[in-house]
Amino acid sequence: MKNRQRIIKDLKEQIDENNLPKHIAIIMDGNGRWAKKRFLPRTAGHKEGMERVKEIVEVSARLGIKHLSLYAFSTENWKRPEQEIDGLMKLLVQYLRSEIERLHKNNIKIKALGDISKLPSLQRKEVEDAMEKTKNNSRMILNIGLNYGGRDEIIVATKNILKDIKMGKMNIEDLDANTFEKYLYTKKQPDPDLLIRPSGELRISNFLLYQIAYTEFWFSNIYWPDFREEHFYQAIIDYQKRDRRYGGI
Numbered sequence: 262m263k264n265r266q267r268i269i270k271d272l273k274e275q276i277d278e279n280n281l282p283k284h285i286a287i288i289m290d291g292n293g294r295w296a297k298k299r300f301l302p303r304t305a306g307h308k309e310g311m312e313r314v315k316e317i318v319e320v321s322a323r324l325g326i327k328h329l330s331l332y333a334f335s336t337e338n339w340k341r342p343e344q345e346i347d348g349l350m351k352l353l354v355q356y357l358r359s360e361i362e363r364l365h366k367n368n369i370k371i372k373a374l375g376d377i378s379k380l381p382s383l384q385r386k387e388v389e390d391a392m393e394k395t396k397n398n399s400r401m402i403l404n405i406g407l408n409y410g411g412r413d414e415i416i417v418a419t420k421n422i423l424k425d426i427k428m429g430k431m432n433i434e435d436l437d438a439n440t441f442e443k444y445l446y447t448k449k450q451p452d453p454d455l456l457i458r459p460s461g462e463l464r465i466s467n468f469l470l471y472q473i474a475y476t477e478f479w480f481s482n483i484y485w486p487d488f489r490e491e492h493f494y495q496a497i498i499d500y501q502k503r504d505r506r507y508g509g510i
């Protein structure tokens with residue numbers, strides 16, 4: 262057996278299958294720096310990053326992860342040069358077109374987190390079609406953050422709650438964490454147990470602000486295009502050693 266395969270096998274055996282995180286969130290970061298290090302255009306980093314998306318989605322489903330949330334494009338990423346945004350949008354369509362059949366066959370449901378009405382019409386249509394096609398799948402939910410911002414999500418939720426109160430569909434007294442969550446993009450899904458951020462940045466960058474109240478964080482200096490199956494397993498192994506107290510003792 263090759264060395265890397267042995268490492269993967271060893272790590273996989275260390276994972277306690279009875280204590281898997283139900284929901285893993287990943288801030289896929291470092292594509293630009295990965296490319297820069299190789300004197301390549303930033304888009305080359307995004308392209309390689311897409312290969313890691315395929316890998317980690319497959320590994321997650323095989324392992325039995327029920328919810329995987331990938332941050333692909335934030336509400337702040339519109340600040341980037343038009344050319345880079347175009348490149349990212351093209352990759353999104355490429356990803357969906359090349360993967361949708363396999364995802365569907367593997368019983369994976371695709372969900373967009375974020376306001377996709379602001380995406381270019383082609384991208385919006387591809388995402389909507391993918392969600393429609395896979396809506397009854399049940400093995401794993403693959404959430405993709407697209408024009409996602411945690412603050413935006415909370416504000417949208419608040420507006421919708423106020424509308425429902427105004428229309429008499431809800432009483433102010435009935436508003437609690439349980440009802441609030443029904444207005445989030447992640448409705449009906451558990452909060453992330455584990456949040457992975459590669460690339461060396463130690464911040465949240467507006468991802469799942471409400472949902473990460475008791476999430477375990479795992480940071481690493483690896484750039485996303487270098488983030489492989491073995492790193493994913495290592496994050497889960499480390500997670501399983503944490504003592505989650507939720508404010509208790």
Ligand code: IPE
Pocket residue numbers: 289290291292293294295333334335338349460
């Ligand atoms: C993450 O990589 C991809 C997106 C944010 C879309 P970056 O493009 O942020 O890469 P760095 O952080 O500049 O290296």
Ligand code: IPE
Pocket residue numbers: 288289290291332333334335338462464466
């Ligand atoms: C976070 O990465 C957003 C995504 C991975 C989609 P950024 O590269 O945009 O975050 P900052 O700017 O380093 O905080």
Ligand code: MG
Pocket residue numbers: 290291292
């Ligand atoms: Mg970045």
